[in-house]
Amino acid sequence: MLLALPLAAAALGAWAYGTYEPNSPLFGRAIGRGSRSGRVAYLTFDDGPNVGATERILETLAAHQVPAAFFMVGEHVRRFPAVARRVADLGHVVGNHTLRHRKLHFCGPGRIREELERAHEIVAGVTGRAPRAFRAPHGYRNPFVTVTTRRLGYTVFGWTFGVWDSDARVSADEIRRRVRRKLRPGAIVLLHDGDGYDPDGDRRRTAAALPGIIADARSAGFVFRSLAELVS
Numbered sequence: 001m002l003l004a005l006p007l008a009a010a011a012l013g014a015w016a017y018g019t020y021e022p023n024s025p026l027f028g029r030a031i032g033r034g035s036r037s038g039r040v041a042y043l044t045f046d047d048g049p050n051v052g053a054t055e056r057i058l059e060t061l062a063a064h065q066v067p068a069a070f071f072m073v074g075e076h077v078r079r080f081p082a083v084a085r086r087v088a089d090l091g092h093v094v095g096n097h098t099l100r101h102r103k104l105h106f107c108g109p110g111r112i113r114e115e116l117e118r119a120h121e122i123v124a125g126v127t128g129r130a131p132r133a134f135r136a137p138h139g140y141r142n143p144f145v146t147v148t149t150r151r152l153g154y155t156v157f158g159w160t161f162g163v164w165d166s167d168a169r170v171s172a173d174e175i176r177r178r179v180r181r182k183l184r185p186g187a188i189v190l191l192h193d194g195d196g197y198d199p200d201g202d203r204r205r206t207a208a209a210l211p212g213i214i215a216d217a218r219s220a221g222f223v224f225r226s227l228a229e230l231v232s
């Protein structure tokens, strides 16, 4: 019994690591960072599309010729199909972020299949392109997630750092400052153009921070590249 305790604790620790650590390889590989050679970084936006923020973010990206990836919530795509289509038409990566932004770690295989396959169908139907990248809401995964992402042929992404831009108390200037402080070669930057649970959530602060984020990164010698180059 006494001997079994540390084993149980270790197993629980491993399970928690695989579940809550967005880049953990325990439940299948998740890409959390690109190559560290050269000053390359990747911008990713989660939980859209969103009427107040996504269009503005697209304008900034176009003005500075920066590619990005958007991990979209299926229900939001269904609600704002024109915004989702525009993201895809501009050549950005559109990834699957589940149907309803459900935390998947306690879900069984049926629910997980539904969340991923329904979102897959909606994104493919609306944008005309089948998504090839997946990011789990909050990064939470379990072995059933891996089964489904493999079947759908997805590359699974985590992230290098987030800046809590979804917290309403964080200003656009603070979002910008946090990205500047944390940016590293190969970083996959997690930002939010939407709210996973509220399709009308306000992400205008992230949109307002973006021109400064791009300017800071460029003056530090960084080049933003498309996440597509990490999709296999």
Ligand SMILES: [Zn+2]
Pocket: 046, 047, 097, 101, 136, 137, 138, 196
């Ligand atoms: Zn999310």
